[in-house]
Amino acid sequence: MFFDFDGVVLESGNIKTDAFVELYSGSGIEEQVREHHLAHQGVVRYEKFKWISENLLKQEHTEEMGLELGNRFSELVKGKVLAAPFVPGFREMITFIRQQNIYCVVASGTPQEELREIIINRKLSPFFDEVYGSPREKAEITLEVMQRKQFRKEDCLFFGDASTDHQAAEQTNVDFFARLTPELSDYWENAPYKYGALDFSKMQ
Known part of the structure; x- marks a missing residue:
């Protein structure tokens, strides 16, 4: 199995959806981020960060940016996932x-x-x-x-x-x-x- x-x-699925949106709070692309995440659930988070940077924020994406977003994302979700039913x-x-x-x-x-x-x-x-x-x-x-x-x-x-x-x-x-x-x-x-x-x- x-x-x-x-x-x-x-x-814990909704926990991670909300965390993706929170990462980009105030950017004006929150709903597009939510839609992209839901359409690509299970895709590695770093690939999503890259896609969002290049396609929604229209900016160059670097490995350092991805690592920073990944660390912030983990901080947002870790405690909630550990407590999830x-x-x-x-x-x-x-x-x-x-x-x-x-x-x-x-x-x-x-x-x-x-x-x-x-x-x-x-x-x-x-x-x-x-x-x-x-x-x-x-x-x-x-x-x-x-x-x-x-x-x-x-x-x-x-x-x-x-x-x-x-x-x-x-x-x-x-x-x-x-x-x-x-x-x-x-x-x-x-x-x-x-x-x-x-x-x-x-x-x-």
Whole structure:
């Protein structure tokens, strides 16, 4: 099993959306920033910073600017993510999955060091055999684990709430479980997926 993190494990998707908007508060592009972030959930934050600088602010983007924005972003979200509740039903679902000795991997767009720190602080380590974040792409992570562990694609399932999660599943030919958030309702209307639900509360 492969899992995205924000919006799948914890209800932290909106926390990061609000943080993106707050970073650009007073710039006049707040709504465009929100729309871009929601359309590219799961994309590495540094890629979004670069796109916003070049396409919305019409200015040159440097690595130093990206690092500064990344540090400010982490400061805005870290405490809130550590306090975020579980997506309804997730804890019960993952507990059942682990009781069946099913291998579980996190493949997230969150920077890997930050992600692993959150996993440890939220005492989630027993739920996951491997935890990976950016800069590696989700499809790359999924394929590498499948090949190394010799998992057949028909035995794998990717749980996600973003277009990048869905695309990673398509690129690796594994089935997809869509967490159907209202923010991406237009996307899910047109995206093919095998399973989907508003949350995991009815999966026990």
